[in-house]
Amino acid sequence: MGTRSRSRSRERPEVRIKSERVSPSLNRLVGLPTDQNSVRLKREDIHTKPIYLDSTGRPIRRELGAGLSHSVDSPSANTTAPPLEVEKPNFEPSGLLAAETNQRNGVALKYTVPPESRLPVISWRLYVLKPDEADRTKMNVLKTIHLDAQEYYLFGCDRRVADVEIFHPTISKQHAVIQHRLVDNNLIVPYVIDLESTNGTFLNSERIKPSCYYELRERDIIKFGMSTREYVVLNDRSI
Incomplete structure (x- = not known):
């Protein structure tokens, strides 16, 4: 396609594609309307909504991420998993040792010295x-x-x-x-x-x-x- 645009800055808000330079058949193939003079595609649309074609050149109608190990449209792909909370060591006395030693002949004593x-x-x-x-x-x-x-x-x-x-x-x-x-x-x-x-x-x-x-x-x-x-x-x- 005849898209010519050079970025003068590192970040470019959008990419303009003129429809008169794109054939109607290609517009139908990628799902663009043929009666518009120009169509604006945001940069993120190009990367987050790709179109997959089969061997005949037809678009594949399937949910994004089906059969893919990583899907850009999957909520889990852009969501950072919360960090696991690691239990910190507790050095306070639990009282278990005292409970074990406060016995006589296998019977727990009610009295503590x-x-x-x-x-x-x-x-x-x-x-x-x-x-x-x-x-x-x-x-x-x-x-x-x-x-x-x-x-x-x-x-x-x-x-x-x-x-x-x-x-x-x-x-x-x-x-x-x-x-x-x-x-x-x-x-x-x-x-x-x-x-x-x-x-x-x-x-x-x-x-x-x-x-x-x-x-x-x-x-x-x-x-x-x-x-x-x-x-x-x-x-x-x-x-």
């Missing part, structure tokens, strides 16, 4: 008292529980985890804990904490709040659940 946990300097003990069957006003000493060999003692009916087993239908598997804690002036003091038991823990006849530490003092009396047994708090300096 606090950082101020210490072995006691004073030998603390519990005197277990039970009402006399003949005279309910009298209390008999059943046994003595020493609390100086460990930092804490777990009370409950599950023998797999309990340091002190209590056999009573109102006692939870993990009922309560007596914990030795370091306080001010390097003083180590025993505390009792209820592990959200069903029937509660009582200190001097008052039910304590679950998951709260209560300081134990000499001659305090602890009761667990609905059991009639009393646990009197004493130490080696009390006697």
Whole structure:
């Protein structure tokens, strides 16, 4: 075709093709109207809407991109895929290791040892008292529980985890804990904490709040659940 145009600049807005220099048969072939004096084709039309011819010179009627690996008219061709979000490493503690180590004999413990946990300097003990069957006003000493060999003692009916087993239908598997804690002036003091038991823990006849530490003092009396047994708090300096 007799198109002559030289670009004076690097970017040219459009290409002009005069129809009188193009034969009508070629106009019909490429789909241009034959009765127009001139037809303007934008530069992007030339590149984005090509016409494919078969062996006889006829245009191929098919959707652009059919059978082609890359189609200029395909939306995905001119669309940049969004970048994949790569998960950044997280170095915060997940708590899984603590959950695995906070077990005893394969049973998960409800209690977590606090950082101020210490072995006691004073030998603390519990005197277990039970009402006399003949005279309910009298209390008999059943046994003595020493609390100086460990930092804490777990009370409950599950023998797999309990340091002190209590056999009573109102006692939870993990009922309560007596914990030795370091306080001010390097003083180590025993505390009792209820592990959200069903029937509660009582200190001097008052039910304590679950998951709260209560300081134990000499001659305090602890009761667990609905059991009639009393646990009197004493130490080696009390006697």
